Amino acid sequence: MEPDPRFTLANERTFLTWLSTALALSAAGVAMAAVPSDVFVPWIRTGLAVILVTLSALAAGMAYPRWRNIQRALRKQAPLPPPALAAVFGYGVAAVAVLALVLIILAA
Known part of the structure; x- marks a missing residue:
C-alpha cells in the first residue's frame, strides 16, 4: 500500500x-x-575535531537506513522505528559545546 505522499x-x-x-x-x-x-x-582541539567529524559520519551513514526503515513502516502501516542515534547526537554535540566553552573561558 502506498503511504500518503505527505x-x-x-x-x-x-x-x-x-x-x-x-x-x-x-x-x-x-x-x-x-x-x-x-x-x-x-590534543583537545584535535579531539573535538575528531568527535565532530565522527558524528558527521554517523549522521550521513545512518540517514539512508533510517529513511528506508521509516518508508517501509509507512508502507506496512507499522509503528515507526525509534530514532536510535538521537541521544548520541544530542549528547555528543552538547559535550563538544561544553568542552569548547570551557576552553574559550580558559583561553580568555
Whole structure:
C-alpha cells in the first residue's frame, strides 16, 4: 500500500536534514582542526575535531537506513522505528559545546 505522499515527502525532508546536519558537523570538525594551536590545547582541539567529524559520519551513514526503515513502516502501516542515534547526537554535540566553552573561558 502506498503511504500518503505527505508522509513520504516529510520522510524525505528528514533524510535531507540528516545530510545537512552531517555536512554542518563535518564543517565544524574541519574548522575546529584549523583553529590556531595557541587558542586551544592541540590534543583537545584535535579531539573535538575528531568527535565532530565522527558524528558527521554517523549522521550521513545512518540517514539512508533510517529513511528506508521509516518508508517501509509507512508502507506496512507499522509503528515507526525509534530514532536510535538521537541521544548520541544530542549528547555528543552538547559535550563538544561544553568542552569548547570551557576552553574559550580558559583561553580568555
